Amino acid sequence: MQPTILEKKQLLVVDDEANLRRVLAAVLERDGHEVHTAEHGEAALEFLREHHVDLVVTDLRMPGVDGMALFHQVSRSSPGLPVIILTAHGTVDGAVEALKAGAFDYLTKPFDQAEIRNVIRKALRARELDQADASFEGGRGGAGARFGIIGDAERIVAVYAILDRVADTPTTVLVTGESGTGKELVARALHENSSRRDKPFIKVNCAAIPKDLMESELFGYERGAFTGAVTSKPGRFELAAGGTLFLDEIGEIPVEMQVKLLRVLQEGEFERVGGIRTIKVDVRLVAATNRELRREIERGAFRDDLYSRLNVVPIALPALRERTRDIPTLVDAFLAKFNARLKKHVSSVDAEAMQRLVAYAWPGNIRELENVMERAVLFSDGARITERDLSPEVRGGASVRPAPPADLSSDGLKEQVKAATARLERQIIERALDQTGGNVTHAARLLKLSRKGLQLKMKELGLRETPGARPRDDEEDE
Ligand SMILES: Nc1ncnc2c1ncn2[C@@H]1O[C@H](COP(=O)(O)OP(=O)(O)OP(=O)(O)O)[C@@H](O)[C@H]1O
Numbered sequence: 001m002q003p004t005i006l007e008k009k010q011l012l013v014v015d016d017e018a019n020l021r022r023v024l025a026a027v028l029e030r031d032g033h034e035v036h037t038a039e040h041g042e043a044a045l046e047f048l049r050e051h052h053v054d055l056v057v058t059d060l061r062m063p064g065v066d067g068m069a070l071f072h073q074v075s076r077s078s079p080g081l082p083v084i085i086l087t088a089h090g091t092v093d094g095a096v097e098a099l100k101a102g103a104f105d106y107l108t109k110p111f112d113q114a115e116i117r118n119v120i121r122k123a124l125r126a127r128e129l130d131q132a133d134a135s136f137e138g139g140r141g142g143a144g145a146r147f148g149i150i151g152d153a154e155r156i157v158a159v160y161a162i163l164d165r166v167a168d169t170p171t172t173v174l175v176t177g178e179s180g181t182g183k184e185l186v187a188r189a190l191h192e193n194s195s196r197r198d199k200p201f202i203k204v205n206c207a208a209i210p211k212d213l214m215e216s217e218l219f220g221y222e223r224g225a226f227t228g229a230v231t232s233k234p235g236r237f238e239l240a241a242g243g244t245l246f247l248d249e250i251g252e253i254p255v256e257m258q259v260k261l262l263r264v265l266q267e268g269e270f271e272r273v274g275g276i277r278t279i280k281v282d283v284r285l286v287a288a289t290n291r292e293l294r295r296e297i298e299r300g301a302f303r304d305d306l307y308s309r310l311n312v313v314p315i316a317l318p319a320l321r322e323r324t325r326d327i328p329t330l331v332d333a334f335l336a337k338f339n340a341r342l343k344k345h346v347s348s349v350d351a352e353a354m355q356r357l358v359a360y361a362w363p364g365n366i367r368e369l370e371n372v373m374e375r376a377v378l379f380s381d382g383a384r385i386t387e388r389d390l391s392p393e394v395r396g397g398a399s400v401r402p403a404p405p406a407d408l409s410s411d412g413l414k415e416q417v418k419a420a421t422a423r424l425e426r427q428i429i430e431r432a433l434d435q436t437g438g439n440v441t442h443a444a445r446l447l448k449l450s451r452k453g454l455q456l457k458m459k460e461l462g463l464r465e466t467p468g469a470r471p472r473d474d475e476e477d478e
């Protein structure tokens with residue numbers, strides 16, 4: 001699933017070398033982050049005063065406010081904001097000093113892409129865990145804190161017990177659950193709680209890869225294997241060596257590919273497309289699906305033998321409506337998260353609004369709750385969230401509560417969630433545009449998006465820009 005509108009992490013890259021800024025921005029945007037750049041410390045500080053940022057990457061040596069000074073300022077004004085230092089050979093002392101003072105990590109130039117992406121991933125993850133912990137002060141719902149998972153309903157506590165037992169084993173795990181129940185979260189928790197945590201976690205969304213590219217994506221290809229294969233390329237299995245491979249939406253894998261996957265699972269080896277060399281890799285496999293695989297087997301769309309191989313340890317995640325007692329805890333956690341992210345100070349949810357939140361059926365589960373809370377925090381004018389701040393579906397409450405669709409694992413449900421998300425996003429954007437008199441640049445700022453990002457989203461949602469309110473051309477995110 002695409003990141004929703006406010007889900008992207010906001011990264012600030014500070015370096016006086018334009019080329020490095022460009023390259024880093026390109027690499028990190030490919031990872032789905034929103035990247036802002038500044039050419040010196042002053043510009044960075046100015047940006048930080050007005051924008052929410054999740055992580056800073058800064059060069060150490062710059063004219064004026066250098067990386068060290070920037071780091072000290074940041075740790076005073078935004079404690080906990082991770083800072084990664086870039087340093088040239090010979091100036092490592094400075095970086096080590098920054099590390100001792102609490103910088104997250106440093107990299108020596110030249111570094112490779114994998115290195116920086118890895119460090120950034122870890123820093124963002126650590127930050128998320130910190131924030132989740134912080135929102136649980138007082139000991140509420142801490143049972144899953146070590147996994148970054150919230151909730152202490154019986155059915156989710158049972159999941160923690162399985163995670164404890166299997167995280168640090170090479171066993172294949174099959175995570176099932178409706179859309180938005182936390183399958184990916186569980187897959188990452190397995191990786192982070194294993195001794196593989198310093199090795200790659202590679203995610204493959206099987207639904208997003210065209211059928212005829214699946215084999216080369218998973219297993220790689222040799223030069224000349226097909227038209228266009230001008231170089232050879234490792235596949236995801238090789239990229240995940242030593243780490244974890246997360247096969248998301250495994251139910252979407254074409255039957256021909258299932259045979260090949262089965263062989264890797266059984267024998268631990270494969271060949272690249274067009275290759276003759278047999279490759280062996282040590283990879284821990286986690287698969288997830290929101291489909292009822294048994295039903296897929298019945299209709300011949302999924303192989304029974306592959307299913308048995310994958311289903312060594314099954315983890316079935318409960319739908320949110322089956323664990324309503326966790327809703328208040330989740331609401332509090334999302335409140336804290338979005339207060340921090342949106343720089344708001346909403347302290348609580350009033351009783352009526354909470355009643356609505358608990359009564360609603362949540363077809364999109366925790367992801368939908370997260371989106372609703374994001375919107376509520378964004379639009380709340382006061383210290384408390386009231387019914388008014390909730391989306392119409394949720395406000396409709398028990399009286400018009402839709403009966404859950406008969407087949408909760410169907411594509412139909414996915415479509416419904418997609419439609420609900422789009423509706424929500426459209427409302428958020430329209431409201432932001434209202435507030436800014438149709439000025440896209442200002443609306444983007446309000447939504448903590450780049451102008452380009454907002455424009456793309458508007459196009460996708462079929463929203464048109466008002467001709468009279470065009471943005472200036474000299475904005476920072478161009
Ligand atoms: N127990 C939980 N505590 C806190 N956050 C959660 C929990 N479960 C899910 N989330 C959050 O809800 C969102 C959706 O979770 P995730 O992407 O893991 O779901 P999924 O089951 O993979 O969904 P899909 O089937 O749509 O891919 C994420 O932002 C995740 O961080």
Ligand SMILES: [Mg+2]
Nearest residue numbers: 001183184248
């Ligand atoms: Mg998922």
